[in-house]
Amino acid sequence: MIEFLKQPWAWYVAGPLIGLMVPVLLITGNKTFGISSSLRHICAACMPAKIPFFSYQWKKEVWNLVFVSGILAGGLIAGFFLLNNQPVQVNSKLISELATYGITDYNSLVPQQLFNFTALFTLKGFILIIGGGFLVGFGTRYAGGCTSGHAIMGLSNLQLPSLVATICFMTGGFIMANLILPFILMLKI
Template sequence: MLEIVRQPWPWYTSGAVIAFVMVLLLFFGKSFGFSSNLRTICSACGAGKRVQFFDFDWRAQKWNLLFLVGAIAGGWISATLLAGDEAVQVSQATIQDLRQLGFSAPDDLQPEEIFSLEALFTVRGFLLLLVGGFMIGFGSRYAGGCTSGHAISGLSNLQWPSLIAVIGFFIGGLISTFILLPLLF
C-alpha cells in the first residue's frame, strides 16, 4: 500500500507556488486579492439591490471565488492529510514573551485565551473580535485591498499605492505586537 510521507514542507515551496500563480494571473490580465471575494459573495447574494458598492457584475469574478474555494480546500488537505507529526518550531524568546502575556502558546498554536468559546463570550473577547473585524474590514476597503492583494499582486505589478499600503500594514503589525497586545493581555 502507498504510504504518504509526512514532513514539513520547505518555506520556499510557498514562494514558488505564489510566483507561479502570479505569472498566470498577470498572463490572463487578472489581479489577486482575497478581500474582493467578500464583495463578490455579497453581490451574488443580492446586496447590490440595496447598496451601490455591491452593484456590479459579480460573474466576472467567478475565477476569484474558485481560488477562494481552492485555498480553503488546500488548507484542509495540507492540515489533515499532509501534516507532519513534528511540532512547529518556535524560538525560546517568543515562548517567554507569550508566557509573560499569559498565553498557553506554543503548546497550543491557537491559544485558548483568544481562540475558544469561553474567550468569545467574554466582554473583552467579543470587543476584540468586533473592533478587530471592523478595523480589518474598514482598512481593506479604505486601502483598496487586503494584505495579500497589495503585497502579492500590487507589488508584483509595481504599484506605488500598494507599496505604501504594505509599509502601513507592517507599521500596524509592529504597533499591534509591541504596544496593543501587551496592553490588551
C-alpha cells in the same frame, strides 16, 4: 511523497510558488491576485441589486471564488489529513514572554487561551476577535485591497498605492504586535 507533504514547506519553496501565481493569472486572462475582493463577489451574488456597491457583474469574477474555494479546500485537506499534529514550534524567548500573559498552549495554530468561544464572551476576547476582525475588514476596504492584493500583485506591478498600503500594513502590524497586543494581553478581564 506523502511524507514531504506532511512537513511545513520552507519560505523559499512556498514564497516563489505564491509569487508565480502573479504571472500565471496575468497570462491566463489578465486577472489580478487578491483575496479580499472575493467577499464582495459573494455579497454581490447573495444581495439584491438595490445596493449600489454590490450592483456589478460579479459573474465575470467567478474564477476568483473558485480560486478562494481552492485555498480553503487546500487548507482543510492539509489541516485534517496531511499535517502531523505536533505542537507549533515557538521561539523559547517568545514562550517566556507569552507565559507572563498566561499563554502556554501551543498545540494548535492559535493559542487556545485567547481564541475560543469562551474567550469570545470576555472583554479581552471581544477586543481581539471582534474588534480585530472589524479593523482588518475596515483597513482592507479603506486600502482598496488586502495584503495579498497589494504586497504580492500590486508591488510586482510597481504600483505606488500598493507600496504605500504595504508599508502601512507592515507598520500597523509591528505596532500591534509590539505595543498594543502586549497591553491587551496584560488586561485581567
